[in-house]
Amino acid sequence: MGRLGTGIGWRPEIAEAVERMPGIDWVEVVAENVCPGHLPESLGRLRERGVTVVPHGVSLGLGGAQRPDADQLTALAERAQALGSPLVTEHIAFVRAGGALTASPLLEAGHLLPVPRTRDALDVLCENVRIAQDALPVPLAVENIAALFAWPDEELTEGQFLYELAERTGVRLLIDVANLHTNHVNRGEDPAEALAGLPLEAVAYVHVAGGVERDGVWHDSHAHPVPDAVLGILADLAARAAPPGVLLERDENFPEPAELERELAAIRKVVEGGRRREVEARPGSPVRTDPGDTEGARQRLGVAQAAVLSSLVARTPVPEGFDRVRLGVQARALAAKRADVVAKVAPELPVLLGASYREAFLEYARARPMRGGYRRDALDFAGFLLDGKRTDLPRRELREWWLDRSGPAPRGRVARAARRVLPGRVRSAPPVHA
Template identity: 80%
Template sequence: MAMGRLGRLGRLGTGIGWRPEIADAVERMPGIDWVEAVSENLCPGHLPDSLLRLRERGVTVVPHGVSLGLGGAERPDTGRLAALAERAQVLGSPLVTEHIAFVRAGGPLTASPLLEAGHLLPVPRTRDALDVLCENVRIAQDALPVPLAVENIAALISWPDDEEMTEGQFLYELADRTGVRLLIDVANLHTNHVNRGEDPAEALAELPLEAIAYVHVAGGLERDGVWHDSHAHPVPRPVLDILTDLASRVTPPGVLLERDENFPGAQELGAEVEAIRTAVEQGRAAGTVPAAAGAVVPRFTRAGSGDGAGAGDAVRQRLGLAQAALLSALVAGTPAPEGFDRVRLGVQARALAGKRADVVAKVAPELPVILGAGYRPAFLAYARRRPMAGGYRRDALDFVEHLMRDGRPQDADARRELREWWLDRSGPVPRSERAGTRWARATRRVLLRR
């Protein structure tokens, strides 16, 4: 096989997802070779001091994107690609990562309102979806200064036509046709095993293991009869077992622990990292590794792969209509598209609404304080039929406006506080800053008259 278009990627080692809440613990944690940070949470001109200190120590930082929506019907947004590229350059990263998912649907392509999921949703494993994904990945590769790796996601729902390809076959063809690297999340393989009956061992057997850039490991919990990839709980034994199976087949260049909520103490985090190291060592001892860490990733070529073909507008429109119908059912209360499990769609819809409520409470922490115990039920009722239109900060403003129009809350003091909160944030510039600007201009006029 010819040398891959991405060339050689050095060994990353053992890492942990950097989050502001655990920044101090990550800095003090022994044996951490690299960290991963959510790209959208970083401002290139104002990087957190903790990340800067890690970089000065030689710790690799990889930006991990969540908003490109490479599996969506539209071509990747040039602004989002430029932002991801800028973060890679500022951090001196050896690669960047994103997800095999769609995060929005609708818009001009389908002549329907643009809907935001606020979450990573699975793409159908069909030829149409694969054609679109491959072209979108190529567009991203051309726009980025470093190699791209894409991650398999966890899913609560299945598309009716997922039988066309298994996940392993879908990922193999993606790597085959684009040369993209793979970020394999073993926790997501476990999630899909519980929720969709997909065998992790079969998925691993079908993967181009030499294309793996690194591996994610995370925890979750079972609720509503399904497994939720929460990133807020300890890594369970079945996930570590999948990691051991993978490590028996290939030495992954890097393995990273993800934790996004309910952060434990530094000692518990360190113990989870150590358990991950042990699982990898057990796999290496048990199996014959066919590809070494940092191995060259070939750009696969197989007859009939359609490597040079792009996705036509008709293909994109078909996919876009299907994704818009699904997303509308999840976030706008429209009927479930034909062939989907309505019960499972209900579980996913509640999970999306719950995530919106949690994130809005983080970006606007005053709202749970003002509304007290009434915040969550009020927000969930609002979210049931009102899709997110422009990110979580806009969502918070729209939620408060909705409450005020309904004359809520009933408590006059709380209603007044809510109105003040909304007035201070609803314009392009906070009201307090606008008042300060007016005062400064008035002062300047007085001085000029003298």
């Protein structure tokens, strides 16, 4: 794979602006939000100009105890082929837990959650990555994620974990320097130490993004300007080895195009100012050979992940050794994420409920774990309201909306009515970036 250059995350809200931006060598698109047979015209025009498009998956859950879903892998492969992409990317995270491995209900997080840096988790992740690599027509790169909480009794540092993963599987790495900053604030981890432990020759490209600090916790929002601290980590990485590509991510609160162009210019300046130097000997532990049979590791990891996810979304007791306050922060963040995304995939609901939407959804989320994706979540939310006793809700309109989407044939009456009441507020769902 050749050099990518400077890129930006493609989103429908800024599609026209991206097409006009100077110096854009490539874009990244959330894989789950494009259909191979009906690609957005903007992406087609970018491809015709020679702009590379990379699909970025968010739902595989390669760090989960289950093996990757074959249908999801097929869908990711189809998107890579439709876009003519040189690689595809995913995350080192788990997004669901429970099910057959644990004899407990399968739970969905609706967001990326950190895996424990243990030998069991590494063995499972390596096998899952190989399964994905075998199913994909192009190379795979995996991304380090931001974390609001830490697992107790971890056996490896982030640098050691990523180093062994790359050595054992040959997978490429997508290094998110904003996530390194997040883990510095939230977990006290030194970004320079993490970079020193990485196999920099395995880096496919780099993510840069903004966030916000609330009550001493850094939230990787992708909705704020890139802070100087994140650019500083990028400078450290670029000084060790020039990255093949760097990409700016922005998913919410889109600024004027000129501001995005200024951020891209700052990123280019940092990368161009980096000078190569010899990387010091990495402190990584010796790479262990694969254990062969990972079923025991999958079972242990599955039980641990199910306990954590259940405490986050089903209000079961916090597992021993975890920081209760941080898990509370994560639980609230997951519920808020659900509320935000459901408002996007079902924009009629906030229109119908008005100012009471968020309060009503958070009440629902406290009682009902997610059980099948965000569109299913929207239907379950409406059903929850209809089964309740609240008198301040537009029950007739909600029932019409629910029937319109859960019946055998859509009728569209509520969506049309909502457009008449609040024109411009109801629109098709924008991308979901977990």
